[in-house]
Amino acid sequence: MTEFFKNNRKKLFKNIEDSSAVILFAGKAPVKRGDENYPFTPDRNFYYLTGIDREEAIFVLTKNNGEYGETLYIKRDNGYLAKWIGANITPEEASFKSGIENINYIDWYNDDISSFIFKNNIKNLYLDLECRDITSNITPSVAFYEGFSKRYPHIKIINVYDIIGDLRVIKSDYEISLMRKAIDITRLGIEEMMKNSRAGMYEYEIEAYFDFILKKNGVMDKAFQTIGASGKNGTILHYSKNNCKTNDGDLILFDVGAQWGYYNGDLTRTFPVNGKFTDLQKKIYNIVLEGQLKVIDAMKPGENYSRLNEILKEHYFEELKKIGLVKNFEDVSKYYYHSVGHFLGAETHDVGRYKDRVLEKGMVITVEPGLYIEEYGIGIRIEDDVLITENGNEVLSKDMIKTVEDIEKFMAKAKEL
């Protein structure tokens, strides 16, 4: 495991210019209100390179005359806070986890970085300047950039976000093993919901069975907020209120994910709350499922990423035309209005550039076709997580049932018990 983080640092080192430093920040939990903070989760690029999940930690990597340097800065332990919230990580623990020998306290960091720049001819500073939108909170990197660029205007600032993102697209065996675990617990959670679902329950009542299984299996955080959408709520892509009462005859769509070792599962299953699909639901469900299988079938090294969505849309056009829902190809977007998947990893919608991308061994991609037909009150999505292998792919979530027959059988059996 330490080897994984060491390897990532080596890869980053190869991808940066000489006479450079990279500075990354673990981040800090934002204030929720009063003296309550949101739970802390480490910045994923920071974690990918260090394996350290402690607030306010800072990582510095240097490349100077081709020579490698690295230092990790951690918070100094404070006997008082230790009694309230627990002890900080010690330098020995931090070194053991990350494989970094040079561990300093963050109060040394400003002096260290100043003297490093003073002594060496540093030309570039790499910072993670990713910003989701103009209203986002200022990240520690951006705050650092503001002060730094004023003091050292001659040093070029380079955004390291896409460089690390491209490394993260190809998963190591270690990462895949974490995702297998996350996916497996996610599957157990969905099965528990299928077993306990009854018409008339509130969406959140069914969701509670998922949460129970996650906690019981040691999951500390979910990959994302659970989407539990019954009936026509299923046509709202990111519905997460989950507070409606289900009706007999409704489908319910659960898009859920457990997290394990900061890696995510992301699965969606749609099933009838009462355990039995209507003929119309079955028909639409099978169109989605057949589309999903066609897409998965095409996934192998060398295939264009963008082709996957086209395969699905062509399938939808043919099938929806047969049942009279569409006349022209463009009409498909009335019932299917997202893309077929995304990279999955330490982020649910993982980093990496999609444009003009060709599939490569080691990528993990979700395949999540849906159909959302408001006039029928039907929203269906089926999502699996797929690893690209040497010659094709492996569906990491292959143990999760998904045919109409398997779901009905599974739910009927659960009711007998």
Ligand SMILES: [Mn+2]
């Ligand atoms: Mn997804």
